[in-house]
Amino acid sequence: MSAAAALACLLSLLLAPVGCSRPETPAGKGLERIRAAGVLRWGGDTQGGEPYVYDDPAKPGHLVGFEVELAAAIARELGVRSEFVQNDWSNLVPSLERGTFDIVMNGLEVTDARTGRVLFTRPYYVFAERLMVRSEDAPKMRSPDVASLKGKRVGTLSNSLAFEMLRGTADTVIYEGVEEPYTDLLRGRTDAVLLDDIIATRYGVTKAGLEVVGDLRDGYYAIAVRPSEPEVKAAIDEALGRIAARGELRKILEGSHIWNARQERLASWSAADQAEMLGQPPPPPAFGPAHVVLFLKGAAITLLVSVLAMAIAVPLGLFLALVRMYGGPAARFAASAYVEVYRGTPVLLQLYLLYYGLAPVLKLGALTAAVVGLGMNYAAYEAEVYRAGMQAVPKAQMEAALALGMTTRLALRRVVLPQAVRHAIPNVTNDFIALLKDSSLVSVITVVELTKQMTITAIDVRTWLGPGLTCAALYFAMSYPLGILARRLERKLEGERNEEDAAPEPPMPPTVGVGT
């Protein structure tokens, strides 16, 4: 196989999951498979999982939560046992499609985007979209509706019903965890938070200084099943019906203190209710020019964050390298510690600490935190690049400079640094390319850059192919020219080095006997 063919093969492997590879179980075979295996595998995420599914604080490793109990009850009805499969929350639906588990049950709201992608069973919980603000702002928002949020910064979770509701009105700030929207609201980074009442009760109402101003609408948690397995959906619907009818569902929800009047409807759920819940989801918008414009905006953010972060990393890295090589013992230790700590811990964690951890004392904007966080992280890598660059300058040149009466500082500035920087340029360019890609991590602190934009759009248009390829093309368009530049610079430097080596090699001096 030629190298090109091999490459094409690898590329197609890389792109395959972006497409639509779904396990095609023949109709009616899903339920058989579950019964044969004797387990109902259900997907969820224990992170921020209280009261849905979470580790029992009294018995670590043991899962509790109303969904755990419900899963067990449903499995019992099907004559099997239940088994929880941990999966990152934002990827539950793609994992369901890939066949990682049989169903998803994890506070999965019935949204237009999901209705077009999975089969929803009857609901097992009716939640309210609850709006919270800081107490001092509450009097101004007595009868809130979505329109009243126009232009306000409103925090919510990605891919949520609230996110769909806010689209086009509010300035949405997207979080990946359930705690952070409320801490940011408290600190004034947002104006309001719109999330399910269960989340609001656990994570928002518990914070002094925040207040509920109203519920904007009802929504439903339902179990998601693969569209190719309607018989699984039918079986679960029946099971849920029995569980609700005999009051077991109520008991489970009461056990987690989330039973309320809204849940009364669950026991008498009709086909008409189901049709109303699912609604008439509009056909997904086609991936088109409007999305590409959003992607270009995302790419601009990616580029902006990367360029500014590098503008911090390069001088800070140079400073660290200088201190490490020429500073006093204490300064040298501090610089080494900086480099080791920043290189030895995940950048994700550093971003998190900078944005959320430091918030009580230092309230950085998301974009600022992204730039500073990545910049400080990359400074540690640039420090090593410059150190290598300085070590590549022959020691004889430094000594010659000192012998000419230069101070160490002058010798560094005039002799060592100009050469070290030239040595470092190809590596710095390569690091910049890596940074372009690492910048996608800043979505954990609510910055919507290119990758985040891609995941948002992919959910929206219900396919990963177009958005994925466009996103890849944009990253490639940014990094490829830089890659060429780096290689060209590298070759140029190498050429110069070879010329140096090609200079006539001095012969070894003969060892001469010296008369004594």
Add this chain to the structure above:
Amino acid sequence: MIAIENLTKRFEGRTVLDRVSVKFQRGKVSAIVGASGCGKSTLLRCINGLERFDEGRIVVGELEVGPATLQRIRLDVGMVFQQYGLFSHMSALANVMEAPLHVRHLSKSAARERAVALLEKVGLSHRREAFPRELSGGEQQRVAIARALAMEPKALLLDEPTAALDPERKAEVVKVLESLAKEGTTMVIVTHEPSVVRGIADHAVVLKSGRVAAEGAPAEVLR
């Protein structure tokens, strides 16, 4: 000009120079010869403070070598290294101009004038704009000599100025040394090869395992 008294230098407890006492006279050329590893380079490096020593003292002119006098002594004493140590990112001319410009703070035109004259003196007028990597070893060594002379030092220390060169290039460098000697430049030349200094040196010191083994007129000491 340079007086060394009882100089002792140890590297990790190993004595490399053992109570060395020698004097190098103003306006004279002194040669230090000896086998590899006997401490010749170390002796030179102690004089301009590139190496610290453990015991004894060194006086250059009226200044005793120490941390406080280092900078002034380095201005008085130029040094040329076996491996040249030319600044790779600068042309020959810029190498020679660098220290006069940034250490002596000469004007650009004055530094340039001086550098042009010195490169002519070492026979490299035509190679002014060349970078070190484009120069032969002998040419690089001559640029290094011009660079040291550009600071108008009172004495010049040369560490194996010809050791890395083939015979032809060696002759070019020796020619430059000869003309400097004729002008009465104070020089201390360290070398493996007595032949290089035989015609130039006024005085020779033979080092053996860090001690002065012989001292006197070159004709007698260098057989």
